[in-house]
Amino acid sequence: MPQHTAIPVLSEEVREALDRRLPVVALESTIIAHGLPRPRNLQVGEELEALVRAEGGVPATIAVLDGVPYVGLDKAQLERIAGDTAVRKLGHRDLAPALAAGATGATTVSATAFLAARAGLRVFATGGLGGVHRDWTLTQDESADLALLARTRITVVCAGVKSILDVPATLQRLETLGVAVVGYGTDRFPGFYLSSSGEPVDWTVHSPREVAAVMAAQEALGGPESALLVANPVPEAEQLDPDLHDRVLAEALELGRAEGVTGQAVTPFLLDRLVRATGGASLEANLAAVRGNVRLAARVSAAWAATR
Numbered sequence: 001m002p003q004h005t006a007i008p009v010l011s012e013e014v015r016e017a018l019d020r021r022l023p024v025v026a027l028e029s030t031i032i033a034h035g036l037p038r039p040r041n042l043q044v045g046e047e048l049e050a051l052v053r054a055e056g057g058v059p060a061t062i063a064v065l066d067g068v069p070y071v072g073l074d075k076a077q078l079e080r081i082a083g084d085t086a087v088r089k090l091g092h093r094d095l096a097p098a099l100a101a102g103a104t105g106a107t108t109v110s111a112t113a114f115l116a117a118r119a120g121l122r123v124f125a126t127g128g129l130g131g132v133h134r135d136w137t138l139t140q141d142e143s144a145d146l147a148l149l150a151r152t153r154i155t156v157v158c159a160g161v162k163s164i165l166d167v168p169a170t171l172q173r174l175e176t177l178g179v180a181v182v183g184y185g186t187d188r189f190p191g192f193y194l195s196s197s198g199e200p201v202d203w204t205v206h207s208p209r210e211v212a213a214v215m216a217a218q219e220a221l222g223g224p225e226s227a228l229l230v231a232n233p234v235p236e237a238e239q240l241d242p243d244l245h246d247r248v249l250a251e252a253l254e255l256g257r258a259e260g261v262t263g264q265a266v267t268p269f270l271l272d273r274l275v276r277a278t279g280g281a282s283l284e285a286n287l288a289a290v291r292g293n294v295r296l297a298a299r300v301s302a303a304w305a306a307t308r
């Protein structure tokens with residue numbers, strides 16, 4: 001049985017950076033283990049960490065290994081998350097059973113945000129959040145990401161929510177849950193693979209300093225310890241062709257329904273179908289979005305650290 005006294009376990013580098021109030025960026029591991037094809041996923045995991053470092057920050061990839069939650073992985077730990085096909089997908093609610101069982105798993109946005117905030121991290125980068133699925137009225141499938149972010153004080157830089165979802169319904173849920181959303185350099189909510197989902201956002205910021213100012217205002221207000229979503233669009237030149245997107249997504253949704261895919265398997269199934277059906281183009285758009293988010297998160301983290 002692992003000891004549960006000082007969890008999560010911070011890497012030495014992350015601990016030192018936090019002590020010195022240097023910028024630290026949390027990174028999730030589900031995108032590596034379940035969101036991207038092997039072996040490219042390991043390269044991407046390493047590349048994302050390098051992007052944070054290139055901006056002067058310290059990366060903290062988060063995962064559970066043998067029942068221990070880690071904030072900041074070493075090379076061997078990252079390799080295990082990327083390479084081991086038995087790695088589970090852990091949402092926030094799975095953490096306690098995983099710890100008790102000594103399990104190894106990659107953390108979704110909900111579990112990563114929870115562990116990051118517990119460790120004192122303020123900024124987190126991912127691809128697209130989970131949200132309300134299109135057939136919600138039948139399945140009640142809404143990602144645990146949303147409710148967790150409603151009660152976790154962390155800034156999440158994302159390319160919106162995954163376009164496989166019901167985007168307007170997800171935005172409505174975020175409003176109901178009281179999660180702040182700002183567009184980064186845009187008044188449109190991004191569409192993950194696409195630069196725009198077509199939906200409006202109420203607030204727009206233009207610089208990392210402006211994001212840090214919103215974070216400071218959240219702290220000054222006190223009140224519900226909710227997240228701040230910084231919705232950062234993939235550059236138009238790197239987005240997936242919108243017509244191709246709509247066509248292959250409709251096919252993937254239909255196939256998922258026909259094959260009876262449900263629960264945690266839905267998101268990885270659809271992402272994988274899209275990669276195949278677009279000949280890898282959706283993967284490139286996904287990666288472009290994540291890279292942009294990681295870079296921006298590092299800059300936001302630096303702007304935040306500068307105000308402390």
Ligand code: PSU
Pocket residue numbers: 028030031034035036107108109110126127128129130131142143144145263264265267271286290
């Ligand atoms: N962003 C990506 N790829 C992913 C995910 C996000 O670009 O695979 C993951 C995140 O970990 C997110 C999860 O929390 O998908 C949502 O899964 P679900 O719908 O089962 O909550």
Ligand code: MN
Pocket residue numbers: 130141142143144263264266
């Ligand atoms: Mn789900």
